[in-house]
Amino acid sequence: MKIAIVNGPNLNLIGTREPSIYGNQSFNEYLEQLSNDSKAEIIFFQSNIEGEIIDYLQKTSVDGFIINAGGYSHTSVAIRDCIASIIPPVVEVHISNISARESFRHESLLTPVCSGCIFGFGLESYRLAINFFENKNIN
Secondary structure (H helix, E strand, C coil): CEEEEEECCCHHHCCCCCHHHHCCCCHHHHHHHHHHHCCCEEEEEECCCHHHHHHHHHHCCCCEEEEECHHHHHCCHHHHHHHHHCCCCEEEEECCCHHHCCHHHCCCCCHHHCCEEEECCCCHHHHHHHHHHHHHHHC
């Protein structure tokens, strides 16, 4: 099984950006742990550019995507349309509890076209999404 993690804008700053919300561990450090612990092959892509995220989702052959589109979750009809158009299932993740943050973060345009949404468990939100795919494959 091959799963792609796709991170959007500013998520390249995990580990230094607002540590009280996003923690102190870099995503690359976490990704190494996640890859070692997973039965699936994990590939990773990050971009601050909406079109690059869309191109990646359209052109990458995987069994599933895990997307943390960052701020684009709340604004991008284009990423939403892309997710609705591709065949592999997509799980949306957020590191923070978006429902406990600013009101503009309470609604994601992506959630209705994703298989599920996991948020509020820190970086472990990604592991929970991987577990979904691994368990789905077993059933």
